[in-house]
Amino acid sequence: MNLFENVTEMGHEQVLFCNGKDPDIKAIIAIHDTSLGPAMGATRMLPYVNEAAALKDALRLSRGMTYKAACADIPVGGGKAVIIGNPAYKTDELLYAYGRFVNSLNGRFITGQDVNMTPEDVRKISRETSYVVGVEEKSGGPAPITGWGVFLGLKAAVEFRLKTSNLQGLKVAVQGLGNVGTNVCRHLHENGAKLFVTDISKERTEEIQRLFGATVVEPSEIYGLDVDVLSPCALGGILNSETIPQIKASVIAGAANNQLGEEKADGMMLVEKGILYAPDYVINAGGLINVYNEMIGYNEEKAFKQVRNIYNTLLDIFDRAEKQQITTDAASKQLAEERIANAKNMKKVLVTAGSTNGKS
Ligand SMILES: NC(=O)C1=CN([C@@H]2O[C@H](COP(=O)(O)OP(=O)(O)OC[C@H]3O[C@@H](n4cnc5c(N)ncnc54)[C@H](O)[C@@H]3O)[C@@H](O)[C@H]2O)C=CC1
Ligand SMILES: O=C(O)CCC(=O)C(=O)O
Numbered sequence: 001m002n003l004f005e006n007v008t009e010m011g012h013e014q015v016l017f018c019n020g021k022d023p024d025i026k027a028i029i030a031i032h033d034t035s036l037g038p039a040m041g042a043t044r045m046l047p048y049v050n051e052a053a054a055l056k057d058a059l060r061l062s063r064g065m066t067y068k069a070a071c072a073d074i075p076v077g078g079g080k081a082v083i084i085g086n087p088a089y090k091t092d093e094l095l096y097a098y099g100r101f102v103n104s105l106n107g108r109f110i111t112g113q114d115v116n117m118t119p120e121d122v123r124k125i126s127r128e129t130s131y132v133v134g135v136e137e138k139s140g141g142p143a144p145i146t147g148w149g150v151f152l153g154l155k156a157a158v159e160f161r162l163k164t165s166n167l168q169g170l171k172v173a174v175q176g177l178g179n180v181g182t183n184v185c186r187h188l189h190e191n192g193a194k195l196f197v198t199d200i201s202k203e204r205t206e207e208i209q210r211l212f213g214a215t216v217v218e219p220s221e222i223y224g225l226d227v228d229v230l231s232p233c234a235l236g237g238i239l240n241s242e243t244i245p246q247i248k249a250s251v252i253a254g255a256a257n258n259q260l261g262e263e264k265a266d267g268m269m270l271v272e273k274g275i276l277y278a279p280d281y282v283i284n285a286g287g288l289i290n291v292y293n294e295m296i297g298y299n300e301e302k303a304f305k306q307v308r309n310i311y312n313t314l315l316d317i318f319d320r321a322e323k324q325q326i327t328t329d330a331a332s333k334q335l336a337e338e339r340i341a342n343a344k345n346m347k348k349v350l351v352t353a354g355s356t357n358g359k360s
Pocket of ligand 2: 114134284
């Protein structure tokens with residue numbers, strides 16, 4: 001494997017391979033870009049099929065975090081970490097060891113809770129490092145606010161494509177009923193939407209059926225349902241050449257990171273099918289916005305105001321994509337790259353001004 005090939009192509013600054021013996025721990029911390037500030041990104045734990053898959057996940061997720069922060073207009077960079085392993089074997093010692101790896105980066109990387117990690121796990125990691133966010137008694141776990149942001153983004157997409165702000169009777173298929181998916185379902189239900197849901201966990205589907213009167217379908221059935229919106233809230237890579245031809249929804253708006261299998265080809269296939277895709281790293285920025293606010297001293301009102309802005313940002317991105325005839329993914333990357341370039345220019349101006357002042 002040519003290790004530097006992907007890293008160079010995707011523009012990462014640093015990738016750390018954490019290898020511990022006692023306890024046995026293998027984790028990858030990927031820092032994509034710190035132009036806007038320290039890299040932020042939560043940690044997930046998964047039994048990856050192989051190490052290349054884990055690396056790919058860390059690289060793509062961390063780059064997504066750079067775009068996420070830039071589109072949300074908050075001054076942090078992009079990073080992400082994956083712990084390789086079955087979460088059933090997650091011990092306190094493993095979390096402490098992981099915390100020491102995070103601490104060794106001295107604040108270049110600040111992390112929190114992602115898939116298969118709990119607020120309690122974050123607390124354990126925080127025994128070894130202060131570079132942790134999403135601690136329950138500070139801003140709380142990020143999932144409720146991520147769910148609310150996804151709901152607002154879904155509303156923006158429905159307004160843009162279906163020309164209605166009334167969600168009464170809107171048919172929404174939700175894939176993944178975990179921390180975020182449950183919150184998305186709650187908001188949709190409260191606003192009169194009709195839910196079709198799936199999860200690989202029977203316990204989760206039963207609860208959502210009981211709470212919100214949702215119709216439960218098999219995981220393989222979720223793509224082909226005759227619904228208005230598909231909301232992917234499980235794992236990434238689910239929008240691909242196998243699933244896109246099945247999709248009948250005209251809007252895709254969900255929380256899962258890295259939904260597009262192949263960004264360009266699959267993004268274009270959605271456009272050709274007339275499906276409006278809300279880029280994942282824009283619509284699911286609520287958690288990042290919340291933990292960023294925790295880092296700088298939590299102010300709920302300010303955090304909520306920034307999350308509310310996801311709605312307007314998405315409308316701007318849809319508009320930009322339509323005017324330029326590009327995918328929504330390309331339009332949001334354009335926005336992010338403009339903001340990063342502006343920040344870099346501003347830094348240059350300040351450095352030049354500083355050195356000029358020093359000379360006088
Ligand atoms: N927690 C947060 O604040 C944020 C989460 N995200 C992303 O949103 C997604 C969901 O996050 P969480 O809800 O926190 O994770 P979670 O682990 O609480 O929930 C994921 C759910 O998806 C289900 N699932 C897994 N594979 C599935 C499949 N093939 N079909 C149907 N269901 C399946 C799981 O059983 C679980 O209930 C992830 O991709 C995560 O990276 C993004 C931004 C912030
Ligand atoms: O919880 C965090 O540390 C930042 C949020 C995040 O990782 C994400 O949005 O995927």
